[in-house]
Amino acid sequence: MFSHFLQWLEATPPAVAISESSWLFPGIESVHVLAITLVVGSISMVDLRLLGVSLRERPAGELIAEVLPWTWLSFAAAVCSGALLFSSSATKYWGTVPFRAKMVLLVLAGINMAVFHATTYRSVAIWGTRTETPRAAKISGGVSLALWIGVVAFGRWIGFV
Amino acid sequence: MLDDFNDWLSATPASLLIQKVFWIIPIVQIVHILAISVVFASMAMFDLRLLGVAGTRHSIASLFRRFMPWLWGALVVLAVSGSILIVGEPKRALGNPAFLAKMCMLATAIAVTLSIRAVLKRDLADGGTDLAPAHFTAARILGLMSLVLWVGIVVAGRLIAYAG
Numbered sequence: 001m002f003s004h005f006l007q008w009l010e011a012t013p014p015a016v017a018i019s020e021s022s023w024l025f026p027g028i029e030s031v032h033v034l035a036i037t038l039v040v041g042s043i044s045m046v047d048l049r050l051l052g053v054s055l056r057e058r059p060a061g062e063l064i065a066e067v068l069p070w071t072w073l074s075f076a077a078a079v080c081s082g083a084l085l086f087s088s089s090a091t092k093y094w095g096t097v098p099f100r101a102k103m104v105l106l107v108l109a110g111i112n113m114a115v116f117h118a119t120t121y122r123s124v125a126i127w128g129t130r131t132e133t134p135r136a137a138k139i140s141g142g143v144s145l146a147l148w149i150g151v152v153a154f155g156r157w158i159g160f161v
Numbered sequence: 162m163l164d165d166f167n168d169w170l171s172a173t174p175a176s177l178l179i180q181k182v183f184w185i186i187p188i189v190q191i192v193h194i195l196a197i198s199v200v201f202a203s204m205a206m207f208d209l210r211l212l213g214v215a216g217t218r219h220s221i222a223s224l225f226r227r228f229m230p231w232l233w234g235a236l237v238v239l240a241v242s243g244s245i246l247i248v249g250e251p252k253r254a255l256g257n258p259a260f261l262a263k264m265c266m267l268a269t270a271i272a273v274t275l276s277i278r279a280v281l282k283r284d285l286a287d288g289g290t291d292l293a294p295a296h297f298t299a300a301r302i303l304g305l306m307s308l309v310l311w312v313g314i315v316v317a318g319r320l321i322a323y324a325g
Contacts, residue, residue, distance in 0.1 A: 026323045030316040033194070037315060040195070041202020055227070066216065070206075152198070153191045160187060 006090040015087035025088060032081040036155065038074035040148050042067050047148075050141025052133045060128035060137070064121070098157035105154065109147040116140040167251040179249030186249055193242040197315060199235040203228040204274075204311050211277070211304025220291040221300065225281055232274070252325075259324035263317035270310040277303050 009015060018024045048054040049063050086093050093099045120136040127134050133141075170176055179185045207228045209215040216224060247254045254260040277300065284293040292300055 026320055030319045033319050034201070034312060034315050037194070037198040037201040038205060041198040041200075041205075044198070045202070070215070149191075149195060152194055156187065156191050156194060 003091065006094055009087050009090045012087065014084060015090070018084060018088040025085065028081050028084050032078060032085060035074045035078035035081060036152065039071055039078055040152060042071045042074065043148060044145055046071075047141040047145040050133055050137045051145070052131065052138065056131040060133065061121075061124035062128070064124070093158065096158060096161045098154040098161060102151055102154035102158065105147050105150045109144060109151065112140060112143050112147065116144075163256050167255060170248060170251040173248070176248050176251070179245065186246065189242045189245045189249075193239060193246065196235040196238040196242065197318070199231055200239065201311055201315060203231045203235075204270075204307060208304040208308040208311075211300045212308070213301070222281060222285060222291045225278070229278075236271075254321060257321055257325050259317045259320040263314055263321070266310045266313045266317065270307055270314065273303050273307045273310065277307075 010019075018028065045055065046064055046067055049056070049058065049060055055063060086099075116137075120134065120140060127137065171180075206216060207224050210217065210219065210221060210224050280296050280299065281292055284291070284296065287293070
């Protein structure tokens with residue numbers, strides 16, 4: 001059932017165009033890399049603040065409100081470009097370990113973020129102005145940083161398979 | 162002559178080690194990409210501030226002080242990791258048009274950043290608290306140049322794998 005979906009995806013006009021063109025894949029891949037660098041670079045600014053490593057003089061809530069819209073914008077670009085790249089050889093990518101690992105880490109990063117926003121972030125007005133962040137914020141920041149480094153690592157690995 | 166140099170470099174013990182140990186190049190590439198993330202996100206934030214698009218409630222001087230240590234620190238990591246990649250596969254990079262374009266854009270981007278630094282330092286030395294309004298247009302132009310150059314550097318970097 002799912003393999004039929006992957007085969008259908010590969011046969012869609014955009015997917016066929018990408019796999020047959022000599023420049024579409026490198027072009028979309030460049031957009032994907034640009035978007036990923038912005039996602040990881042901007043989210044690590046927040047993570048390092050949560051860890052209490054950098055930007056300690058900035059209120060955490062203010063920093064998060066300022067940076068996250070750019071993270072989401074870049075993430076949307078990464079998902080769109082990534083979906084196009086995936087469609088060009090959907091069956092092949094789906095079967096590889098690094099692709100699956102990357103998707104698992106992405107889901108975990110999303111859960112980590114949702115948990116943070118539903119719990120620790122609610123009281124950001126209280127702890128956000130302190131240079132010393134609560135342990136829960138440190139854990140969220142550390143887990144996020146580790147997961148995103150993993151996403152980049154497995155993403156690069158997909159290209160070697 | 163470049164071929165001779167590539168052959169010589171490929172035969173050095175350092176290059177042979179990188180070629181032999183299969184995980185060195187992937188790991189170094191991952192470090193390289195992470196350092197690019199630091200540089201590109203930092204410079205995008207700073208350049209968008211110069212353009213007046215984002216972070217306008219912060220002074221240009223404060224953002225400059227915030228992001229420049231990350232830029233220079235990450236550039237050192239990029240130079241070291243990039244050099245390891247070149248030593249491991251000289252033919253892949255040296256003489257590759259995408260690599261040459263990347264290096265030219267990198268040199269220009271650094272020159273642009275140093276220009277912004279020079280103007281900002283002079284304005285602060287003249288007793289100002291931030292970039293002088295007289296230099297806002299120049300800063301916008303330099304910010305746009307920097308942003309375009311860094312996009313070009315990342316794209317050219319990825320295209321090295323295809324333009325060989």
